[in-house]
Amino acid sequence: xxxxxxxxxxxxxxxxxxxxxxNSLVQMRVGVQNAWSQIDVQxxxxxxxxxxxxETAKGYITHERGTLEAVxxxxxxxxxxxxxxxxxxxxxxxxxxxxxxxxxxxxxxxxKADQTMMRLMEELTTTENKIGFSRQFYNDEVGRYNAxxxxxxxxxxxxxxxxxxxxFFQLEDAAERKAPEVKF
Amino acid sequence: MGQINPVPTAGPDRGFSLMPYxxxxxxxxxxxxIHYLWLALFFVYDLLFFLIFLGVQNITQNxxxxxxxxxxxxxxxxxxxxxxxxxxxxxxALTCHFAxxxxxxxxxxxxxxxxxxxxxxxxILAHIIEEVIVACGNKxxxxxxxxxxxxxxxxxxxxxxxxxxxxVTEGALEKLSRAQLEAAVAHEAAYIVSGDAAINTTxxxxxxVYSALFEGMVNFIPDLMSDYGEGERFGSNGHRRTTxxxxxxxxFGESVGAPEEGGVPVVPQFIxxxxxxxxxxxxxxxxxxxxxxxxxxxxxxxxxxxxxxxATRMTRDPKSLAExxxxxxxHFRGSELPVGRYFHPIFFIHPSPSSFDDQExxxxxxxxxxxxxxxxxxxxCAMAHVDLRELEGLVPNLRKVVPYVPSLEGVNISEPSVSxxxxxxxxxxxxxYDLAQLKGLPVFHPGMYxxxxxxxxxxxxxxxxxxxxxxxxxxxxxxxxxxSCPSCxxxxxxxxxxxxxxxxxxxxxxxxxxxxxxxQILAREEVVFSEEIKVKARALWSHSSRNNEWRFRExxxxxxxxxxxxxxxxxxxRSYSGDYxxxxxxxxxxxxxxxxRDELEILQFLYENRLR
Numbered sequence: 003x004x005x006x007x008x009x010x011x012x013x014x015x016x017x018x019x020x021x022x023x024x025n026s027l028v029q030m031r032v033g034v035q036n037a038w039s040q041i042d043v044q045x046x047x048x049x050x051x052x053x054x055x056x057e058t059a060k061g062y063i064t065h066e067r068g069t070l071e072a073v074x075x076x077x078x079x080x081x082x083x084x085x086x087x088x089x090x091x092x093x094x095x096x097x098x099x100x101x102x103x104x105x106x107x108x109x110x111x112x113x114k115a116d117q118t119m120m121r122l123m124e125e126l127t128t129t130e131n132k133i134g135f136s137r138q139f140y141n142d143e144v145g146r147y148n149a150x151x152x153x154x155x156x157x158x159x160x161x162x163x164x165x166x167x168x169x170f171f172q173l174e175d176a177a178e179r180k181a182p183e184v185k186f
Numbered sequence: 187m188g189q190i191n192p193v194p195t196a197g198p199d200r201g202f203s204l205m206p207y208x209x210x211x212x213x214x215x216x217x218x219x220i221h222y223l224w225l226a227l228f229f230v231y232d233l234l235f236f237l238i239f240l241g242v243q244n245i246t247q248n249x250x251x252x253x254x255x256x257x258x259x260x261x262x263x264x265x266x267x268x269x270x271x272x273x274x275x276x277x278x279a280l281t282c283h284f285a286x287x288x289x290x291x292x293x294x295x296x297x298x299x300x301x302x303x304x305x306x307x308x309x310i311l312a313h314i315i316e317e318v319i320v321a322c323g324n325k326x327x328x329x330x331x332x333x334x335x336x337x338x339x340x341x342x343x344x345x346x347x348x349x350x351x352x353x354v355t356e357g358a359l360e361k362l363s364r365a366q367l368e369a370a371v372a373h374e375a376a377y378i379v380s381g382d383a384a385i386n387t388t389x390x391x392x393x394x395v396y397s398a399l400f401e402g403m404v405n406f407i408p409d410l411m412s413d414y415g416e417g418e419r420f421g422s423n424g425h426r427r428t429t430x431x432x433x434x435x436x437x438f439g440e441s442v443g444a445p446e447e448g449g450v451p452v453v454p455q456f457i458x459x460x461x462x463x464x465x466x467x468x469x470x471x472x473x474x475x476x477x478x479x480x481x482x483x484x485x486x487x488x489x490x491x492x493x494x495x496x497a498t499r500m501t502r503d504p505k506s507l508a509e510x511x512x513x514x515x516x517h518f519r520g521s522e523l524p525v526g527r528y529f530h531p532i533f534f535i536h537p538s539p540s541s542f543d544d545q546e547x548x549x550x551x552x553x554x555x556x557x558x559x560x561x562x563x564x565x566x567c568a569m570a571h572v573d574l575r576e577l578e579g580l581v582p583n584l585r586k587v588v589p590y591v592p593s594l595e596g597v598n599i600s601e602p603s604v605s606x607x608x609x610x611x612x613x614x615x616x617x618x619y620d621l622a623q624l625k626g627l628p629v630f631h632p633g634m635y636x637x638x639x640x641x642x643x644x645x646x647x648x649x650x651x652x653x654x655x656x657x658x659x660x661x662x663x664x665x666x667x668x669x670s671c672p673s674c675x676x677x678x679x680x681x682x683x684x685x686x687x688x689x690x691x692x693x694x695x696x697x698x699x700x701x702x703x704x705x706q707i708l709a710r711e712e713v714v715f716s717e718e719i720k721v722k723a724r725a726l727w728s729h730s731s732r733n734n735e736w737r738f739r740e741x742x743x744x745x746x747x748x749x750x751x752x753x754x755x756x757x758x759x760r761s762y763s764g765d766y767x768x769x770x771x772x773x774x775x776x777x778x779x780x781x782x783r784d785e786l787e788i789l790q791f792l793y794e795n796r797l798r
Contacts, residue, residue: 037323135317
């Protein structure tokens with residue numbers, strides 16, 4: 003009889019533990035999704051700023067029109083992209099085209115002096131910083147989540163309920179880590 | 187200026203060189219330390235209360251019943267223990283409650299904080315705060331405000347609802363770069379988001395009860411107000427005084443009630459009890475205040491270390507944070523800030539440079555509100571893999587180099603100038619304008635491109651010497667102020683001087699500045715002074731430093747206040763302060779100050795160069 007109670011007790015304990023771990027994993031996964039949606043908000047903000055930026059730059063940039071078109075194309079691709087991997091590639095592409103746009107605009111002092119352009123540039127700087135920070139926050143959350151998937155006994159429960167490791171939002175190379183620098 | 191020791195090589199000679207350089211480790215460790223200390227502080231606080239009560243009880247009982255039982259140790263009865271526990275818990279709850287009463291509003295009032303305006307640098311601060319909120323994972327509501335002081339410091343408070351206030355001084359806005367400001371703001375945000383700011387508010391108030399009691403007992407009718415900076419502080423003096431009186435009254439009551447049994451004359455016994463209890467309480471409160479203070483300060487230091495670590499986790503930019511600390515620590519931190527000592531823990535760095543947080547050693551370890559500046563910088567530099575010596579160049583370069591700026595005297599109010607400037611507006615060159623027209627253009631700003639004539643290379647207005655003067659120091663707005671000069675009765679013209687609108691008389695070149703404007707003008711260092719001003723200022727300074735009694739004078743001014751009905755209400759003519767003996771005419775009603783010709787600049791020169 004006592005043995006039965008003990009076994010029952012152990013089973014109840016295990017069930018409670020499983021529930022606890024399951025809930026904490028779900029909470030972490032929600033945290034990761036939340037963090038991702040925060041990046042999304044900032045990326046959308048960047049997508050919204052770019053048409054204005056290109057429109058303002060068009061009036062000044064006369065020679066290297068290709069750069070502008072590349073920015074517009076990259077933006078379209080980024081807007082259309084779905085799934086983390088595609089998004090990553092598209093956003094990295096957009097960042098590099100933006101950087102070349104800034105490089106080109108160095109040659110046009112009139113452009114840099116434009117009021118609207120200056121305001122847009124400050125907006126873009128802060129948006130880029132926010133993207134950087136939200137990406138970092140997302141990566142921190144992913145790191146925490148992925149680590150907790152791998153420790154024992156979480157890994158058994160994660161395998162049972164098909165919790166999958168989340169992707170990090172990584173930049174292609176270390177040099178990319180710097181947000182485009184806007185300098186006046 | 188302080189010298190920073192070079193990077194310590196690993197070794198036991200400096201304790202903190204062994205500190206873990208990983209911010210997550212520091213964060214975890216300090217969070218643990220803060221929680222333990224916080225619990226321990228509550229426990230010790232109540233225990234001390236209990237012990238003091240026990241002491242008083244023993245004194246009273248022993249005196250009353252000495253003839254019956256001799257010297258006996260009386261432990262409290264269960265009823266007493268419950269009473270004491272109840273009183274101490276109520277007292278803790280009340281002080282915590284008062285500490286949490288609208289701390290944001292209090293900070294705003296005490297420091298005369300103002301909301302951010304539309305100017306580009308304050309918009310950048312607004313952006314930085316938004317960015318930092320993103321870095322916290324969109325937790326917390328924070329608002330930025332500016333404190334009108336030239337010292338460099340930042341502070342944060344938060345209320346029960348988790349709303350935070352990040353207050354940056356004019357000086358810090360002026361002298362820190364975007365990255366440095368971001369790092370410092372992140373430090374303060376870390377403080378708010380982690381809830382440490384709220385804990386600290388309570389710690390700094392609730393656990394000063396013993397020291398307040400001690401002071402209350404020592405100065406029997408305490409003038410607590412004068413002790414706490416400008417009088418206002420967290421918590422309520424009134425509340426604390428009532429507690430003190432209530433408790434003393436209780437003691438009296440108790441001692442008066444009991445003495446019949448002993449058969450000793452009532453009055454001498456009563457006096458002995460009162461005197462002994464009084465002495466015991468003074469000593470006990472003193473010791474208790476030291477114990478709680480040591481613990482509260484340890485919490486404060488841990489919080490600063492933790493906030494540094496969390497700021498690094500948020501911005502991943504320990505170098506900028508180290509730079510910000512360095513610049514603030516070795517520049518002017520602001521003894522002018524109206525702070526009582528209870529406010530010190532909420533600052534980014536301790537506002538007075540001579541205090542413990544600059545030092546190392548046992549005393550600083552026990553009583554410093556902040557960890558030693560060098561320790562903070564070294565830890566951050568080690569995280570950033572930066573040599574400390576790189577920071578040493580930061581401070582001398584702080585003063586902004588402005589190529590040419592005329593003094594106020596140089597503002598020619600009616601000079602017709604040649605129309606030669608074209609400006610680029612919405613991709614079209616407009617103009618030509620003369621200087622006065624240029625100044626009047628609503629879109630005119632330092633980053634705008636200008637040229638002299640169509641063949642000229644476009645340059646930024648700020649790069650052209652004649653034009654940069656307009657922005658950095660003096661900009662004539664042309665319209666009248668609606669007030670007339672107190673001495674020559676001409677209408678004052680509005681001039682933008684270091685970003686502030688002031689009134690200038692075109693006749694005598696005197697200036698009228700309001701109170702907030704004067705603080706900001708003193709905070710900013712944009713004007714380059716003419717040789718004449720420098721000579722005059724130095725002469726004034728050397729004269730006043732020779733004649734000590736000459737330093738502060740005050741009398742009625744012959745001039746009436748231009749804004750509060752002329753002639754009827756005279757201003758006060760006095761020295762700006764004991765340290766800066768420039769004569770000013772100040773109106774106590776509206777707070778405006780009238781400077782005769784050159785006086786404003788002389789004051790600025792003395793102030794910026796700290797000649798006193």
